[in-house]
Amino acid sequence: MDKELEHSFVALLEEHQNIVHKVCRLYTNHREAHNDLFQEITIQLWKAYPKFRGDAKFSTWMYRVGLNTAITLYRKSKRTVNTYELETFQFKIKAEEYDDTEEQQLKLLYQAVHQLNDIEKALVFLYLEEKDYREISETLGISEVNARVKMNRIKNKLRTILNP
Amino acid sequence: MDELELLKKHWKQEDTQYPHVSANAIYKMILQRSSSIVKWIFIISLLEFALWTAVTVFLKDHKSAQHFDRLDSDYLIIPLTVIGYVILIYFFYLFYKNFRRISVTDSAKVLMENILRTRRTVKNYVVFNLGFMVLSTVVVLYIEFDQDTALIRKTQAAAANGELFMFYAKTILIVAGVLAVFAGILLFFYWLIYGLLLRKLNRNYRELKKLEM
Numbered sequence: 460m461d462k463e464l465e466h467s468f469v470a471l472l473e474e475h476q477n478i479v480h481k482v483c484r485l486y487t488n489h490r491e492a493h494n495d496l497f498q499e500i501t502i503q504l505w506k507a508y509p510k511f512r513g514d515a516k517f518s519t520w521m522y523r524v525g526l527n528t529a530i531t532l533y534r535k536s537k538r539t540v541n542t543y544e545l546e547t548f549q550f551k552i553k554a555e556e557y558d559d560t561e562e563q564q565l566k567l568l569y570q571a572v573h574q575l576n577d578i579e580k581a582l583v584f585l586y587l588e589e590k591d592y593r594e595i596s597e598t599l600g601i602s603e604v605n606a607r608v609k610m611n612r613i614k615n616k617l618r619t620i621l622n623p
Numbered sequence: 624m625d626e627l628e629l630l631k632k633h634w635k636q637e638d639t640q641y642p643h644v645s646a647n648a649i650y651k652m653i654l655q656r657s658s659s660i661v662k663w664i665f666i667i668s669l670l671e672f673a674l675w676t677a678v679t680v681f682l683k684d685h686k687s688a689q690h691f692d693r694l695d696s697d698y699l700i701i702p703l704t705v706i707g708y709v710i711l712i713y714f715f716y717l718f719y720k721n722f723r724r725i726s727v728t729d730s731a732k733v734l735m736e737n738i739l740r741t742r743r744t745v746k747n748y749v750v751f752n753l754g755f756m757v758l759s760t761v762v763v764l765y766i767e768f769d770q771d772t773a774l775i776r777k778t779q780a781a782a783a784n785g786e787l788f789m790f791y792a793k794t795i796l797i798v799a800g801v802l803a804v805f806a807g808i809l810l811f812f813y814w815l816i817y818g819l820l821l822r823k824l825n826r827n828y829r830e831l832k833k834l835e836m
Contacts, residue, residue, distance in 0.1 A: 469649045476649075480641040481634070497644070498652050505653040507727050520728065527727050527734050530827050532659035534820075561629070568630050577823070578830040581731070586627065587634045600732025605834045617626050 468508045471517050472501065478518060479504075481588070482525040485580045488573055492535070500528045523598055526584065530577045571620040579613050586610060660820050661725055661738060667816055668718060668745045672711070674808075675752050679707060694770045699762055707755060714748040735828045742821065749809060756805065760798055 472479075479500050483493040504524050511520055572583055578599070585595045595610075596603040644652075656662075721741040727734065767774050781790035817825070 465650070465653070468653075469646050472649055473644070473646045476644055477638050477641055481637075484637075484641075498655060499657065499659065501649060501652045502655060502657045503659065503727050506657070510726075510728065523730070524727050527729075527731055528659070530731055531734055531738065531824055532657075532661055532727065534658055534660055534663070534823075564629060565633055568626060571626075572630070576830055577827050578731075578834075583627070587631050589631075598730060599831065600730030601831060601834050609834055614625070614627060621626060 464509065468505060472504065475518050475521055478521045478588075479525055482529050482584065485572060485584050486529040486533075486577070495535075496529060496533055499533050500525050503528045503532060519594070522585065522588070522590070526581050526598060530581060567621060568617075571617050574620060575613065575616070579609075579616070582606065582610055582613055660824065663820055664738065664742060664816070665722060667812070667820070668722075668741070671745055671749060671812060672715060672718075675749070676711065678756075678805075679704075694766055696766045696770070699766065703755075703759055703762065710751060710755075711748075714744060714751070718744045718748075732828075732831050735824055735831070738824060739821075739828065742816065746813075749812075753806070753809065757802065760802065764794070764798065 479497055480493075482500065483496045487493045487496050504521065507524055511517070572580065575583065581599060582595060585598060590598075592603045592606050592610075596606045599606065601609075718741065721737065721744055725734065725737045725741060729737070768778065778787070778790065781787045
């Protein structure tokens, strides 16, 4: 492989790695699974990188590859335990920024999001990343109207999960 | 406040809290092998092509096939063999073309469709083979009963004893049994592929399709 290509890829990924972390944050619920998915997304990004032309933003390109890997390509490795271990896998939340109720609320919110299906998580992810409906629809391959409708349904679903 | 707004607020602040993966670690990661379903689908599809080619070659070299060669059957067997190989090449070409089309940078829906299409090519090849195998079996049985002197004698003996029906029934049962074993192997493959590998993909594809309705 071209060394220069490798260097530029590693530098870009190191800079934008939070996008990958965030995909893993929604699709996995414990540290080992997080790392495993992170690695698989990195491999897929690297494999696709020679075709990356730079006409799109690197970050936009990463959203696609990251979500596609999480939704379609990734197979859970054996060590993944399929239970909710959210409690043990909370990223530390800075105490001074949140009061107790807000922290508790956040915890419940993440638990609720983890109950959504893969496609719904993708929509939530892009929404949290403040992508507009055009980009959401292009990333998933659905129409803008359907993306909007689905997003509203997800909001209602989350509300129902949180306030049964 | 909208539930998601609270999450969004936190989402942005979380940026500094993820463990930082160093450039060095990234270099190591890209040397690792992928464990994506596309890789497994490719391997399993190759296995299926190999299995059917092996079955064809094995049947050709088998003793009974050599015995069969002595019968006057070229007019049927040669065309069947040629058609078999041409179709193998055709399916393999389709499979390869579809496989190359799979790109992780497509939209989620297109990516899923391309993977499913690649699988469908292999499935069609297997269905074709199964049909071809049944057809070949019928042709071979026809030639055997028509030309094989030993078999003709047996048939006549059975007919003389009034056991002709039993004789045919037995032959058909044995042949059907062998075909059933092959079908069993196939079912195993499909349980493996659709049950384990494609479960998630199929579920998510259905979910996306549901949005379109």
